Amino acid sequence: MSALLDGFFEECGELLESVFEGLSALEADGGDQEAVNAVFRAVHSIKGGAGAFGLEALVAFSHVLENALDAFRSGAAQIGSKEVQLLYEAGDHLSDLVERAARGQVSGGEMPDLHRALEGICGAVDQEEDAGLDFQPLTLDILPLEPEPAAGFDIVFRPHATLFENGHEPALMLRELGELGAIDVVADLSALPTLDAGLAKTPVLGWQIGLESDCHRAQIAEVFEFAEGLCDLEIIARDAEGLKVEDPVTQSDIDRPEVVERAPARETIRVDLARVDRLINIVGELVISEAMLRQAMTEIPVAKYGPIEAAMGQFRQLSGQLQESVLAIRAQPVKGLFQRMSRIVREAAREAGKEARLVTHGSATEVDRTVVERLVDPLTHMIRNAVDHGLEDSDRRQASGKASTGTVTLSAVHRSGRVVIELQDDGGGIDRERVRQIAIDKGLVGESDELSDAEIDNLLFRPGFSTRSEVSNLSGRGVGMDVVKSEIQALGGRVSIHSEFGVGTTVTISLPLTLAVMEGMVVETAGEILVVPTTALRETFKASNAPLHALGAGGHVLNRRDGLVPVFDLGSALGFRTAPGEYGDHSLLLVETEAGRRVAFAVDRIRDQREVVIKGLQQNYQEIPGVAAATILGDGRIALIVDADQLAEPAVRGGAELYGGAGYVQ
Amino acid sequence: MSSNAVAKGEHQLEIVSFSIGSQAFCLEISHVLEIRGWTPTTVLPHAPDYVKGLMNLRGTVLPVVDLSLRLGLGVTEPSARHVVIIVFTNGQTVGLLVEAVSDILTVSPEEMMAAPDVSGGELAGCIRGVFARDDELMRAIDLKTTLPFLATGEAG
Numbered sequence: 001m002s003a004l005l006d007g008f009f010e011e012c013g014e015l016l017e018s019v020f021e022g023l024s025a026l027e028a029d030g031g032d033q034e035a036v037n038a039v040f041r042a043v044h045s046i047k048g049g050a051g052a053f054g055l056e057a058l059v060a061f062s063h064v065l066e067n068a069l070d071a072f073r074s075g076a077a078q079i080g081s082k083e084v085q086l087l088y089e090a091g092d093h094l095s096d097l098v099e100r101a102a103r104g105q106v107s108g109g110e111m112p113d114l115h116r117a118l119e120g121i122c123g124a125v126d127q128e129e130d131a132g133l134d135f136q137p138l139t140l141d142i143l144p145l146e147p148e149p150a151a152g153f154d155i156v157f158r159p160h161a162t163l164f165e166n167g168h169e170p171a172l173m174l175r176e177l178g179e180l181g182a183i184d185v186v187a188d189l190s191a192l193p194t195l196d197a198g199l200a201k202t203p204v205l206g207w208q209i210g211l212e213s214d215c216h217r218a219q220i221a222e223v224f225e226f227a228e229g230l231c232d233l234e235i236i237a238r239d240a241e242g243l244k245v246e247d248p249v250t251q252s253d254i255d256r257p258e259v260v261e262r263a264p265a266r267e268t269i270r271v272d273l274a275r276v277d278r279l280i281n282i283v284g285e286l287v288i289s290e291a292m293l294r295q296a297m298t299e300i301p302v303a304k305y306g307p308i309e310a311a312m313g314q315f316r317q318l319s320g321q322l323q324e325s326v327l328a329i330r331a332q333p334v335k336g337l338f339q340r341m342s343r344i345v346r347e348a349a350r351e352a353g354k355e356a357r358l359v360t361h362g363s364a365t366e367v368d369r370t371v372v373e374r375l376v377d378p379l380t381h382m383i384r385n386a387v388d389h390g391l392e393d394s395d396r397r398q399a400s401g402k403a404s405t406g407t408v409t410l411s412a413v414h415r416s417g418r419v420v421i422e423l424q425d426d427g428g429g430i431d432r433e434r435v436r437q438i439a440i441d442k443g444l445v446g447e448s449d450e451l452s453d454a455e456i457d458n459l460l461f462r463p464g465f466s467t468r469s470e471v472s473n474l475s476g477r478g479v480g481m482d483v484v485k486s487e488i489q490a491l492g493g494r495v496s497i498h499s500e501f502g503v504g505t506t507v508t509i510s511l512p513l514t515l516a517v518m519e520g521m522v523v524e525t526a527g528e529i530l531v532v533p534t535t536a537l538r539e540t541f542k543a544s545n546a547p548l549h550a551l552g553a554g555g556h557v558l559n560r561r562d563g564l565v566p567v568f569d570l571g572s573a574l575g576f577r578t579a580p581g582e583y584g585d586h587s588l589l590l591v592e593t594e595a596g597r598r599v600a601f602a603v604d605r606i607r608d609q610r611e612v613v614i615k616g617l618q619q620n621y622q623e624i625p626g627v628a629a630a631t632i633l634g635d636g637r638i639a640l641i642v643d644a645d646q647l648a649e650p651a652v653r654g655g656a657e658l659y660g661g662a663g664y665v666q
Numbered sequence: 667m668s669s670n671a672v673a674k675g676e677h678q679l680e681i682v683s684f685s686i687g688s689q690a691f692c693l694e695i696s697h698v699l700e701i702r703g704w705t706p707t708t709v710l711p712h713a714p715d716y717v718k719g720l721m722n723l724r725g726t727v728l729p730v731v732d733l734s735l736r737l738g739l740g741v742t743e744p745s746a747r748h749v750v751i752i753v754f755t756n757g758q759t760v761g762l763l764v765e766a767v768s769d770i771l772t773v774s775p776e777e778m779m780a781a782p783d784v785s786g787g788e789l790a791g792c793i794r795g796v797f798a799r800d801d802e803l804m805r806a807i808d809l810k811t812t813l814p815f816l817a818t819g820e821a822g
Contacts, residue, residue, distance in 0.1 A: 285725045528709060574711035615727040617720075620758045622815045624712055630720055630727045638708040638720045638727055 008049045009102045010270065013336070015042040016098065019091050020339045023084065027357070030079040039087070040069040046094065055101045057110060058094075065090050068121040077121050085346075086117055092343050152181070152213060153220060156234040158188070158206035163230035174207065176223045181213025206232075273369070276329050283319075283326045284517075284613045290319045291634035327514045331366035334412045334421070337375060338363045344380050345408055348387035355394050355404055356387050361411035367419045368514045374491055375421070375511075378484040382423050382507055383408060385481065390427035390505050400502065402426065414513070418535075421509045430499035432456045439465065454596060457497045461485045489645060492518065492628070494535070520612045520631075520641060521589065525603040526571030529639040531612055531631055532589055532601070536644040539590040540606060543583035554581055558588065558600050565590065570601040573647050574626055574640075591644040599648040614641065678774055681797070682751070683804055684767045686734045691764075692771070692797065692804045697753045701767055704748040717815075718744070721761055723752060729815070730761035736812060737789045755809045758816050771804075773797050778806060 022039035025032050047062035068090075071077040093111055100109050155177070159170055177183055188206035211220070217235060224233055294312060302308050342358040349356035367375075391397075391406035398404050409424040432453060439445045439459045451459075459465060463482040481497075488495045493511035512518060512535075520531035521540070547559040548567065556567040567588065569579040580586075586602040593599070612631035615638075617624060628643040680695040707719030707730050716736040720727050730750055734742045742748065742763055750761040778795040789805075792812040797804040810816060 281725065288725065576709065576711065615725075617727065620727065620760060621710075621717075621720075621729040624710060626711060630708070632722050632725065632727070636722055638722050640708065640710075640720075 005053055008053060009098065012046055012098045015046050016095050017336060017339060018042045023087055023091055026079060027084050036069060036073050040066065040073055043069060058097045058101050061094060061097055064115055064118045065094065068118040071122050088346055089114055090118060152238055153211045154236045154238060155209040155211060157209060158232040159203050160230050161202050163227055164203065166230060168227055173223055177209060177211060180215045180219060181211050184210040280326050283323050287319050287323050287613060288632050290316055292636060295634040330369045332369045332372050333364050333366050334372060335363040337372050338410055340376065341379055341383050341410055344383045345387060348384045352388050353393065354387060354391055354406060356391055356406040356408060359407055359409045362413050365412035365414060365419060371491055371511055378487045381484050386423060386425040390425035392428050418510050419513055422506060424504060424506045426504040429501040429503055429505055430457055435459055457499055460497060517611050517613055521609050522607040523603040524605040524607060526576035528576055529633065529637065530570065531639050531641040532644060533641065534609065536591040536593065537589060538592050541588055543586040543588050543602060546588055548583060554579055556583065565598045565600050567600045567602055570603050591648060593645045593648045597648050678772050681771050681773055682767060683769045683771055684764045686737065686764060687739050690802055690804050691807055693753065693807050695770065697755050697809060699752040699754045702750050702752065703746060704744045704750055704763065718763055726759060728759045728761055730763055731813060733762045733764050737792055753809060756816055760813055771799065
């Protein structure tokens with residue numbers, strides 16, 4: 001039973017997705033019948049399932065919602081923007097009820113006002129019907145009225161192979177047509193091959209059918225309903241004299257728009273996540289043992305271009321592909337996440353007394369499931385910020401010549417192995433003077449500091465920065481964008497902000513597609529092997545060729561065209577050794593942080609660049625400042641993956657010395 | 667321990683005993699996943715001195731603790747003869763570096779005596795109690811206090 005119930009809730013998730021999908025279609029076009037139908041069907045399915053499991057609150061509410069939708073569907077009530085908002089609210093409430101039911105709370109959480117508002121829609125209809133005034137007969141969409149009934153039809157019917165593969169029988173269809181009137185069927189044998197041409201693999205028969213009937217075209221179409229897309233069908237109405245009364249409408253003409261709109265349903269199976277993760281782990285191990293094998297092979301003489309080397313190459317390729325495919329299983333479209341955000345926008349706008357809508361792009365973009373899950377909190381926060389701080393209220397918007405409803409745009413796109421999520425608002429933009437003043441007041445920057453626009457914008461990510469003086473219900477709890485930033489960074493992502501005063505603000509998040517592997521530069525320093533993520537890496541060079549200048553006691557800077565870059569010894573930043581006074585044979589890695597800060601790390605030697613499997617340290621140990629994770633090298637040794645962004649922050653490097661790394665100098 | 671309710675012999679504990687220096691210690695066997703020979707670890711930055719580093723246990727990365735140093739009994743200079751006891755507690759896997767494992771014994775919980783606070787220092791906080799066996803005292807390690815980075819996520 002509980003397995004069935006779990007299945008129901010999972011299904012509810014999908015159904016709710018289609019509810020909101022339909023609602024956003026309705027928002028764009030209130031007259032979209034198909035959208036109303038889709039929402040109706042989804043709500044109906046939820047009601048049905050809920051009834052089977054005795055989830056009464058859910059049944060009661062979905063029943064009312066269904067009735068309201070039915071009123072819209074029949075055309076008895078009109079959908080305006082007010083109604084769409086009401087439906088959105090109803091959809092939100094329906095999600096809440098599903099969530100409550102999933103937690104085992106069968107009753108409670110009712111919203112009587114919403115209930116009444118929905119009942120009002122059907123109620124209005126009932127009254128109209130009772131009054132019987134101005135009652136217009138409604139046309140049903142399955143039988144659209146013909147301008148004038150035709151005297152008969154000429155039908156050309158040519159089945160495809162798929163029609164037979166699906167078990168349809170043309171004879172039965174012809175017989176059904178015969179029930180509509182007198183028919184005259186002529187088999188079209190023109191495509192019939194001669195006997196010596198062998199057996200035909202594709203159907204060669206077609207029929208020309210003359211039908212004497214005053215029936216509607218839709219009735220004929222109904223006969224061929226199940227053959228849709230499985231045959232060539234042409235229905236031509238003619239008058240008593242046998243003249244065409246209209247242009248032929250062919251099946252393919254009718255079908256085309258639908259084919260474009262609906263993606264073919266993909267077949268899926270539900271798999272326990274733990275099984276997928278186990279598979280991913282095993283494949284990760286396989287990739288590591290492949291690397292170990294390859295390393296071991298370098299120590300024995302193998303004929304160059306020989307069979308062993310060829311087999312190894314193939315093995316490597318296959319294990320790489322295997323890993324990619326397995327990781328793809330965990331990928332998930334961001335659609336669900338984006339839909340959750342549209343609710344956040346509505347709620348935030350309501351609470352802030354503003355008008356706002358969410359527009360989404362690229363919701364089919366796929367990202368690792370964990371990334372999707374862990375994006376919920378930061379995105380929620382960012383959206384609340386955008387509505388609360390970013391958008392102006394309607395009056396101010398109108399005064400500055402903008403539409404009274406603010407638009408928050410959320411988009412996702414794959415870009416060079418990462419997924420980029422952009423949150424854009426068309427609000428007032430960042431008031432840099434004010435941000436700067438607040439930062440000065442809070443002691444984040446000095447009074448006389450020269451700050452570029454980008455630097456001022458990035459002040460928003462500093463801990464403890466909140467521009468709102470009053471604590472609002474929505475944001476401004478002082479745990480603003482710095483929390484967003486650290487959460488994004490924990491996912492291996494980067495976040496940046498760009499704003500134009502009066503035009504709007506864009507926050508860009510760039511994330512790895514998966515949390516399982518990453519591209520890194522393997523380096524050696526202080527006898528340890530470390531991995532520097534290539535995402536932060538800009539350039540590498542030998543210290544001996546670089547324009548290095550000593551600055552102060554033991555300090556160095558790199559003189560580059562575009563400015564001076566501080567140089568730090570990676571080994572000592574991590575507390576492995578004390579910094580060498582001179583950089584002779586060292587290699588330098590130029591990294592750039594999210595905030596645009598550039599730092600060069602000195603290491604003893606660069607080994608190579610490769611893809612590494614990420615092994616988190618939090619599970620068995622704890623977070624380490626300056627270390628993002630660990631990985632296992634080809635020889636089975638563990639290497640630490642450094643967090644270049646953190647190490648570039650003076651606070652963390654200072655921390656390294658405070659921690660007393662001296663105990664670790666080997 | 668509500669000893670009276672449990673009849674002797676009915677509820678037995680199996681323990682793994684090992685020695686550090688001249689003292690004998692023990693762990694409940696249910697916490698022990700396996701025992702492996704020492705292999706060099708990867709040094710962890712900013713770690714307390716008793717955390718030797720990270721080891722690779724068939725693809726799982728786990729920290730190894732020098733138990734002797736943690737208990738205030740001096741630094742272990744590990745060699746191939748030393749062993750690492752892999753323990754699993756609270757969903758976390760950790761390796762404990764010790765000299766050697768001595769025995770597996772069966773005791774009953776009511777045999778455990780509270781350790782009188784004589785030693786002070788690091789050791790006192792890391793011991794749950796002691797079992798007396800053949801004139802020897804078996805000090806029962808309290809994993810929670812011994813490994814402060816467990817669960818809480820904050821190390822000393």
